[in-house]
Amino acid sequence: DIQLTQSPSFLSASVGDRVTITCRASQGISSYLAWYQQKPGKAPKLLISAASTLQSGVPSRFSGSGSGTEFILTISSLQPEDFATYYCQQLNSYPITFGQGTRLDIK
Amino acid sequence: QVQLQESGPGLVKPSQTLSLTCTVSGGSISSGSYYWSWIRQPAGKGLEWIGRIYTSGSTNYNPSLKSRVTISLDTSKNHFSLKLSSVTAADTAVYYCARETYNSGWYADPWGQGALVTVSS
Numbered sequence: 001d002i003q004l005t006q007s008p009s010f011l012s013a014s015v016g017d018r019v020t021i022t023c024r025a026s027q028g029i030s031s032y033l034a035w036y037q038q039k040p041g042k043a044p045k046l047l048i049s050a051a052s053t054l055q056s057g058v059p060s061r062f063s064g065s066g067s068g069t070e071f072i073l074t075i076s077s078l079q080p081e082d083f084a085t086y087y088c089q090q091l092n093s094y095p096i097t098f099g100q101g102t103r104l105d106i107k
Numbered sequence: 108q109v110q111l112q113e114s115g116p117g118l119v120k121p122s123q124t125l126s127l128t129c130t131v132s133g134g135s136i137s138s139g140s141y142y143w144s145w146i147r148q149p150a151g152k153g154l155e156w157i158g159r160i161y162t163s164g165s166t167n168y169n170p171s172l173k174s175r176v177t178i179s180l181d182t183s184k185n186h187f188s189l190k191l192s193s194v195t196a197a198d199t200a201v202y203y204c205a206r207e208t209y210n211s212g213w214y215a216d217p218w219g220q221g222a223l224v225t226v227s228s
Contacts, residue, residue, distance in 0.1 A: 001170075034214040043203055043218040044154065050212030087154055091213035095169040096144075096156040 002026050002090050006099035012107040017078045021102045023071040023088035031067045032092035038101075039084045047086075048073065080106075109134040111204050113222035119198075120228050125191040129204030129219055130184075137162055137182040142207035144215060145178060145189045147200040155200075159207060160187055194226045 003026040013019050023033065031051040036044035046055050048064035051071055061076040075082055083106050088099040115127035129143070136143065144159035158168035160178045168176050177190040191198060201223050205215040 032212045034212070036215075043221050044215075045218075046214055046216040049210065049214035049216075053211055055216070089154075089156075089215070091207070091215075094167050095171070096159075098154040098156065101153050 001095055002029060002093060002097055004088055004090055004097055004099035006086075006088060006102045008102060009100060010103050010105070012105045013078055014107045015078050015080060019075050019078060019104065021073045021086055021088075021104075023066075023073070023099050025069045025071075025090055028068045029090045029092035032090060033064075033066070033071050034089045034091065035062075035064055035073045036087045036089065037082075037084045038087065044087060078104075109206060109217055111206065111217055111219035113202060113204050113219045115222060115224070117223055117225060119194055119224060119226050121195055121226055122193055125189070125194050125198060125224055125226070127189045127202055127204075127222060127224070128186050129188070130186040131206075132185075135182075136180065136185045136187065140209065142167075142213075143178075143180065143187045144205050144207050146203045146205060146215070146218075147198075148203070148221075149197075149200045157189065157191075157202075196226050198224070199226045200224060 005024045007022045033051045035048040038044040052064045063074045065072050086102045110132045112130045119125045142159040145157040158178050160166045175192045180187045201221040203221045205218040207215050
């Protein structure tokens with residue numbers, strides 16, 4: 001199985017901050033990586049596919065980069081509604097796997 | 108737009124079979140090149156991919172669950188189903204269904220709202 005390791009697991013930040021979340025794959029997955037945002041009691045919401053393709057309706061302050069084994073999700077200027085848990089997911093090979101999640105809290 | 112909705116018993120006894128259905132609205136489950144998938148999330152924990160079924164009916168399962176999982180498609184009812192046999196308390200989780208689409212890369216969108224299944228006697 002391909003393991004995805006997100007760092008950090010917990011992140012405390014303030015409104016307006018720039019934050020980055022890293023997702024490292026145990027082996028190369030090309031650009032077959034997606035990022036999701038999940039709020040308590042809700043289903044995950046797709047933010048980015050193919051490592052860097054921003055989904056329609058997702059604010060431009062979100063961006064994704066990387067390929068191979070290292071990927072980054074960047075939020076350029078945190079807004080109150082961005083405090084949530086973020087997951088990366090690889091869809092390169094079976095079984096499909098998720099990172100353990102990064103919880104983003106208000107400082 | 109396509110929407111997904113999970114349904115099924117919220118309480119299952121240990122050793123029995125968990126059965127959930129995901130009803131698709133706003134589009135046909137048999138059209139297009141999509142995978143229809145199941146993902147679960149124990150309370151306070153991360154996401155685990157269970158498996159998926161293609162519009163042709165071919166399936167892929169997580170090896171960790173493969174011996175207990177069956178995913179099927181019912182095009183007449185426009186829904187797909189999950190069966191997980193011999194459940195234990197460790198199978199207690201919110202179960203999500205989702206559609207996997209390819210556009211430069213695969214991704215899961217949309218998702219259902221989730222169904223909580225508790226395994227308890």
